[in-house]
Amino acid sequence: MDLDMGFALRAIEIMAIAFIALLGLLALAGLILFLIDRSQRGDAIRRNYPVIGRFRHLFSELGEFFRQYFFAMDREELPFNRAQRDWVGRASKGAGNTVAFGSTRNISVPGTPIFANSAFPPLNDMYAKTAPLEIGPHARMPFAAPSIFNISGMSYGAISKPAVRALSKGAKKAGVWMNTGEGGLSPFHLEGGCDIVFQIGTAKYGVRNETGGLSDEKLKEIAAHETVRMFEVKLSQGAKPGKGGILPGAKVTPEIATIRGIPVGQDSISPNRHPEAGNYDELLDMIGHIRELTGKPVGIKTAVGSVDGMEPLFEAIDARGAEHAPDFITIDGGEGGTGAAPMPLIDLVGMPVREALPRVVDMRDRHGLRDRIRIIASGKLVNPGDVAWAICAGADFVTSARGFMFSLGCIQALKCNRNTCPTGITTHNPRFQKGLVVEDKIDKVAHYAQAVIKEVETIAHSVGVAEPRQMRRRHVRIVQADGTSVPFNRILPSYNPPEAAE
Template identity: 60%
Template sequence: MVVLAILGFLVWLAWMYIADVTQTKHAVRRNYPVLGRFRYLFEHLGEFFRQYFFALDREELPFNRAQRTWVYRAAKNLDSTVAFGSTQPMNQPGQVIFLNTLLAPLEGEIHGGDELWFGQGYARIPYLSNSFFNISAMSFGALSAPAITALSHGAGQSGVWLNTGEGGLSPYHLQGGCDIVFQIGTAKYGVRDEHGGLSDEKLAEIAAIEQVRMFEIKLSQGAKPGKGGILPGIKVTDLIATTRGIPAGQDSISPNRHPEINSVDDLLDMIHHVREVSGKPTGIKAVIGHSAWLDDMCQRIRQRGLQYAPDFFTVDSGDGGSGAAPQSLIDNMGLPIRRSLPLLADKLTYYGLRDRVRIIASGKLINPVDVATALCLGADSVNTARGFMFSLGCIQAMQCNRNTCPTGVTTHDTDLQKGLDPTDKAVRVANFARNMRHEVEIIAHSCGVNHPRQFNRSHACIIDARGYPEPMSERYPEVETAAEYR
């Protein structure tokens, strides 16, 4: 009997091992057969034993369990409802409370409105976007080939755009047929000449690809404002090196800023030049710290002409962080999105540029409340990077910079990459995007508007330090356009 029991146990283990390594839905089980199953057991048991442990739903960082669970369920297209009331105190300082209306639109009265033009009247080939929620910049190199492939297909299925990040355009970005925003980083990867400067010839080649809809000049990013991109040499494979135009196996360190931009006028010249060469909408991405340069930029645009304005401004938050960076910059550099976003919106409004420059918000916006809040504060569209990483199966193992990601999202170790099946994960990426849009629309309808792009600061309150709701419109008073710019 003992021998039979042991044999039965071994057969059972062998069956689980084979089942795990051959399935494609769970990267952890595929990379760690049998042992990976314990993760799901502990997650399940944790629901019953949570009162005995300190790491509760809202205490994990940088994203707590409640935030991640919503993304996982949205990506798997599972029911997102919860029971027995909120686990979040309703008097927590900084919490956003949306204001429902008496007469919300009936379902039959809800209409479209998710169309937004970029560069209309200024770029030869303007871009019409049909989604207020899109995939933020993540480079090929920082992310694996299967991850980029899944993002491309998922973006194509759900109608969202995919930002390449500063690492250039790889074949994997194009596979899903999605719209592409090509990011020009400080190292000009993918469009650089032999001296590391911008190559008009390569820029025109990239622009000739129909899927590439816009260009984004990155000035800084949330994880490390004031420092360029960091890709360890262990992650610079031959294909990544070819895509970026750099040697394989060597650390890929971008300059901390564009060497040719030494003034606001230089920045406007570069925006105008990229738009003229490419024929496509061109914007900028930056984390806001000192804000005086925003006034300088807006004033010079008014003096030189609206053709020098960026077609969009992606404002990144100081609490962004999908890339590797020194901890001092991740923790303590750059304004958070709730300060920088309304600041930018108000500056553009004051100078009469709000209709000319679209605002894209980015930085730790992975749940419907985050996205709706950004739209209330002045964003026209919202991007997220880590939200889509979670939809790919990321478990917040914090191994992004070590080439040891257990789910295959940020590693170039082929043994670990095999756990990420692009076909399965593409569906999850698309589900996440669709369910995010749907739930933000639910919030909008409850507030009495037909579409999330109709949000404004009157639709929400923010809990103040005393625990009382303060109207968002009082916390961030709307400004008016100055008389000379009307």
């Protein structure tokens, strides 16, 4: 008994000494931090409030987490709120995507689209699947694009190897195309066997010669792949108009460097435009050269700063003839996404897609090019209502990048530029990539694409037409500042030749 009591007292004594030592170490650490904070000159808060001022940075970092999970309402967050992300999450699981009780959306917000349901919608046996639409009638190998909804440009580099593999295989399963983004064509794009749109960025990664110009031989090599259906010349991107692509050096792995033809570990910054295309005539020359060389449709991607600024493009086409026109134009809204861009460009440059899209559509139609140039809409169009609005506005196709990222499991951590994406989508760190299981994500990518198309068809049937491409601006109303809604075709009437009816 005495031995046990002695052992217990000794243990208590040791713990007391350890506790006092710990307090001493904490006091010493606090004193050191106090002296460091008081003497440093870079942070006014830490200098004026030594030690405790450090908690401000900690709480600022944690605030992002707490706001997303505990404080933000379902319709509050940006760039995508929880309701938008949750819809994609449910759709990608292939589960039922119905909700109960009523909408949580405030439909009195100005700009909200409200679709005009028909009193006599088509019966089930009157429904029609959206037929493939031909792109590039003047190319030797036109592309009959089967889907109205497709994957927008995301380069291998901006997103990870498993993400590219899952998207490629999921796109094949859903029957949608996949845009490579400006980082070149990797084996992982080809792995799934899906239709591919090869994007030619201003740095011409994957098709550049020693001087940074277009390499005809490399273009032919890319075009030789049967699944590469089209080429897209990227003029600008909605998230950073006037600025070339940016891939931080931390994401430039040896494999990515080889595909792009750049040094390992160095920032990859593309020129802000194609040097050989300083005006629309030179751009049409470039498009014609690529189309003749590859035999495949060639289009452009651009953010719109001013619709009037695009008039010279159509005038140049008029002067040369419709056969010289780009086969498609992708309109990327100023609200579009990116892996890395300067904040002023993300926030303040480029017209929103909801303003730019219908105006460019009307300009194309006024020049009689409706059946010649296809319009692709892009920029924060991730849910069926967004896609249906774009079709009503005149888009022939819609593409999304971030919607498909959500289908892969993106949680909107806003760390795409840091190589620390916790879901493995935009990082090349194997520790995080292991969380993205390709075999699991293939079906989720396919389910998401199929769900969007199915529900856009549902909206089309509700407004009284057999399939989505029959929707017009008269089928959607836009909420005004006074809370009332006005038909879209009254706000911005579609252009129709004299012999056509609205």
